[in-house]
Amino acid sequence: RTIIPNGFSIRKIELSDFEDVKIVLAGLTTVGPITLCTYETILNYWNSVKLMNKPSEYAYNTSVIIDDHTHTVAAIGTIFVEQKIIHDGGLVGHIEDIAVNSDYRGQKLGKLIIDYLSEQGEKLGCYKVILDCDVKNVGFYEKCNYNQAGIEMQTRF
Amino acid sequence: RTIIPNGFSIRKIELSDFEDVKIVLAGLTTVGPITLCTYETILNYWNSVKLMNKPSEYAYNTSVIIDDHTHTVAAIGTIFVEQKIIHDGGLVGHIEDIAVNSDYRGQKLGKLIIDYLSEQGEKLGCYKVILDCDVKNVGFYEKCNYNQAGIEMQTRF
């Protein structure tokens, strides 16, 4: 259902995206001195965690929007699927680590990645998809069909 | 560090907790017609998901506070550990599905389970632990050493 604009494609994250992914995620928060080896270990770990009732599907689904001309990562985002007891052994999708490359702002790629991940959550059988955001981004997520559900609380170590 | 009051103990969720767990979680939200078989399948699934860098540790950690005299489940809660790329391949703990048995309210068991799960998150190497709650529970979580970090947004299917 999600319509991908001309000149872009969406696919699963790959090993070759390493340098681009670091740059794009640095626009969201601290990336730190992650090595290619750690990055590869994470992608392999993510691929090892399957869904309980659909062992061909992944719990961690990280997608990138690619600029078809330059092969650059224009945006990135993850949906992680959590297995619960409540809701008859229900699934909740957690959208995480959404970032748009600063060279690609104003092209609605943020909404595109959210729409894509939300649709993936629905297809995987989630009864809801949730995400945490800054107060200033509430309006953006409302345009993506999300509504306010509660308060995110944190403790840091 | 977490001090467990006399007459109670904390342990990992077990198969034999099934009937109690359904009752306690029903105080939080819809549990639905979950069968013992589904419950067992979930506990086994949870035990199958390990941490990337600590393969002897679990990603899903659900604990129950037990009344030592009656062997009843007095409270329940989960910390799920998410593997990220950001923060140098960092871990985030998600506290989920906190519920206190209505017969055990006013005994600070809610704070006890939060303290216990938060400590577990720290020990497992999380750089932060987060949770989503209703506006009316913000004060409670502040007493548990949490502060407001953002807004939870949701979309339901």
Ligand SMILES: CC(=O)N[C@@H]1[C@@H](O)[C@H](O)[C@@H](COP(=O)(O)O)O[C@@H]1O
């Ligand atoms: C929807 C979305 O992308 N939310 C992100 C969250 O996924 C990410 O993990 C966090 C990192 O912030 P931190 O570096 O302070 O943990 O920022 C935002 O809350």
Ligand SMILES: CC(=O)N[C@@H]1[C@@H](O)[C@H](O)[C@@H](COP(=O)(O)O)O[C@@H]1O
């Ligand atoms: C800290 C805590 O326990 N938060 C819970 C969350 O873990 C649970 O999954 C949700 C269920 O609500 P739902 O039935 O509307 O999905 O309620 C609360 O947000």
